[in-house]
Amino acid sequence: MAENEAAVTAGRETGTMRVKRGLAEMLKGGVIMDVVDPEQAKIAEDAGATSVMALERVPSDIRRDGGVARMSDPEMIEGIKAAVTIPVMAKARIGHFAEAQVLESLGVDYVDESEVLTPADEAHHIDKWAFTVPFVCGATNLGEALRRISEGAAMIRSKGEAGTGNIVEAVRHLRSILGDIRKITQADSAEVYDWAKQLRAPVGLVQEVAETGTLPVPLFCAGGIATPADASLVMQLGAQAVFVGSGIFKSDQPAVMAKAIVEATTNYADPEILAKVSRGLGKAMPGLEIDALDTKLADRGW
Amino acid sequence: MRVSVLALQGASALHEAALRALGAETVPLRTPGDLDDVDAVVLPGGESTTISMMLERNGLFEPLAARLGAGLPAFGTCAGMILLADEVLDGRPDQRSFAAIDVAVRRNAFGRQVDSFEADLRIEGLDGGDFPAVFIRAPVIERAGPDVEVLAAVDGRPVLCRQGPVLVAAFHPELSDDLRLHRLFLDHVTSLGPVLADRATAD
Numbered sequence: 001m002a003e004n005e006a007a008v009t010a011g012r013e014t015g016t017m018r019v020k021r022g023l024a025e026m027l028k029g030g031v032i033m034d035v036v037d038p039e040q041a042k043i044a045e046d047a048g049a050t051s052v053m054a055l056e057r058v059p060s061d062i063r064r065d066g067g068v069a070r071m072s073d074p075e076m077i078e079g080i081k082a083a084v085t086i087p088v089m090a091k092a093r094i095g096h097f098a099e100a101q102v103l104e105s106l107g108v109d110y111v112d113e114s115e116v117l118t119p120a121d122e123a124h125h126i127d128k129w130a131f132t133v134p135f136v137c138g139a140t141n142l143g144e145a146l147r148r149i150s151e152g153a154a155m156i157r158s159k160g161e162a163g164t165g166n167i168v169e170a171v172r173h174l175r176s177i178l179g180d181i182r183k184i185t186q187a188d189s190a191e192v193y194d195w196a197k198q199l200r201a202p203v204g205l206v207q208e209v210a211e212t213g214t215l216p217v218p219l220f221c222a223g224g225i226a227t228p229a230d231a232s233l234v235m236q237l238g239a240q241a242v243f244v245g246s247g248i249f250k251s252d253q254p255a256v257m258a259k260a261i262v263e264a265t266t267n268y269a270d271p272e273i274l275a276k277v278s279r280g281l282g283k284a285m286p287g288l289e290i291d292a293l294d295t296k297l298a299d300r301g302w
Numbered sequence: 303m304r305v306s307v308l309a310l311q312g313a314s315a316l317h318e319a320a321l322r323a324l325g326a327e328t329v330p331l332r333t334p335g336d337l338d339d340v341d342a343v344v345l346p347g348g349e350s351t352t353i354s355m356m357l358e359r360n361g362l363f364e365p366l367a368a369r370l371g372a373g374l375p376a377f378g379t380c381a382g383m384i385l386l387a388d389e390v391l392d393g394r395p396d397q398r399s400f401a402a403i404d405v406a407v408r409r410n411a412f413g414r415q416v417d418s419f420e421a422d423l424r425i426e427g428l429d430g431g432d433f434p435a436v437f438i439r440a441p442v443i444e445r446a447g448p449d450v451e452v453l454a455a456v457d458g459r460p461v462l463c464r465q466g467p468v469l470v471a472a473f474h475p476e477l478s479d480d481l482r483l484h485r486l487f488l489d490h491v492t493s494l495g496p497v498l499a500d501r502a503t504a505d
Binding site: 011012018051104266 | 356410418438
C-alpha cells in the first residue's frame with residue numbers, strides 16, 4: 001500500500017465530545033483510586049486501578065482538618081504522572097476555571113470539578129466546553145447531572161458523601177438518578193417538558209434521556225465506597241465504574257484492599273468471587289454516620 | 303455466529319452493541335467457560351494493565367491463549383490490540399500479551415488525553431469512504447512483521463493491521479456509529495469458517 005493512501009486524509013480534531021467521553025468509556029468496569037503521592041499511585045496501579053486521582057489529602061483528612069481545600073501542588077501531580085502509565089485525574093474547585101486551566105496545562109487526563117474541595121463560586125460551575133481536557137462532575141440527582149452535562153461534563157459520578165466510608169448517600173444518589181431515568185422513559189412528550197421544569201434541566205437533554213433510557217455520558221459512583229461488597233452493590237445498582245477515595249489508603253492493608261476492590265468491581269455479580277476477595281482484608285476505613293456530620297460535601301454544587 | 307467479548311474492564315458493551323446490530327450473538331467473556339462454542343473473540347479498549355491483571359486473576363489467560371493459538375479469530379481495539387501483540391513497548395514489566403499477531407505496539411504513543419483525537423482514516427479495502435476513527439491515548443504499531451497486512455496508518459505509522467484471523471486497531475470503531483470495521487471482521491470470520499470448524503474438533 002502506498003504511504004500517501006494510508007495517511008489521515010483530514011486534520012486531527014482534539015477535545016471533541018466523542019474523544020472526551022471516549023476515555024470515560026474506556027474506564028468502565030474499573031476502579032479510580034485517590035492517591036496523595038507517587039508511592040500510593042504505584043500501589044494503585046499494581047492493584048489494577050484504571051486511573052488515579054491525584055490530590056493532596058484524601059477526603060477523610062480534608063473533613064478532619066477543615067479549612068479551605070484547593071487544587072493540588074503541580075509538582076505533586078507531575079510526580080504522580082511520572083510514576084504511573086495509567087491516566088491521572090486531578091480535582092479543581094467548583095467554578096474555579098483558573099485551577100482547571102492549570103490542570104489542563106499539566107496534561108492531566110480528566111479534571112474532577114469536585115465538591116470535596118471548597119467551592120470557589122457559589123452560583124456557577126466551570127464552562128467545561130471551553131476546555132480540551134474532559135471533566136467529571138458529581139451529582140446527587142438527575143437534574144444536577146443534566147445541568148453538569150449541559151455545561152460540558154463528559155462523565156458524571158454520584159457525589160455520595162466523601163470521606164465517610166458510608167455508602168448510604170452514594171446509594172441514594174444512584175437510585176435517584178437511575179430511578180428518574182426509568183420514570184422519564186415512561187413519560188409522554190408533554191410530560192417530558194414538565195420533567196425538564198422540575199429537574200431544572202435543558203429540555204433537549206431530558207428528551208434524549210426519555211428516548212435512550214440512559215444518561216448521555218457514563219455514570220460512575222463515588223463517595224463512601226470502603227469494601228469490595230460496596231463496589232459490588234453500586235455496580236449492581238447501575239454504576240458503570242467506581243471511584244474509591246479514602247477507602248483504600250485509610251484501610252489497614254491498602255494494597256490488599258485495592259486489589260480486592262478491583263476484583264469485586266470486575267466480578268460484581270459473582271457472590272462466590274466476592275466472598276473470596278472479601279476475606280482477610282483487615283479493618284476497612286473507620287466510618288462516619290451521616291447525621292453526625294458538621295459539613296455535608298454533597299450539598300456543594302448548584 | 304457467536305462472538306465472545308472480553309468484559310473484564312473497558313468498552314465491551316459498545317462492541318457487543320455493534321456486533322449485535324450486525325446480527326451476531328454476543329457473549330460477555332469473564333470466565334473460561336464463556337469461551338465454549340464461540341466462533342470469534344473481541345478484545346475491547348480499556349486499560350491494558352488492568353485487563354492483563356484480571357485475565358490472570360480470573361484464570362482466563364491460559365484458556366484464551368490456547369484458543370488464540372488454535373486459530374480463534376480475534377479483533378482487538380486499543381488495549382485489545384496491545385493484548386494481542388507480540389511485543390509491548392512502554393508497558394509494565396509484568397504485563398503479558400498473547401502474541402497472536404506479529405507486531406510491536408507502543409502504549410500511549412500519541413500522548414495523553416489532551417492529545418486524543420478524531421480523524422478520518424483511509425482504510426485499505428474498505429468501501430464507502432474514509433472511516434471516522436477515534437484515538438484515545440492510543441497505542442501505535444512500531445514494527446509489523448512480514449506477514450502482517452497494514453490496512454491504515456497515521457503519519458506513516460500503522461494503526462490497523464491484519465494477520466490471518468487476527469485484526470487489530472489502535473483506534474475505537476466502537477465509539478463511532480460506523481459499523482463497517484465490525485462487518486469487515488465478521489465477514490472475515492465467515493470466510494474462515496470451515497478452517498474454524500476443523501480446529502474446534504481438533505480441540
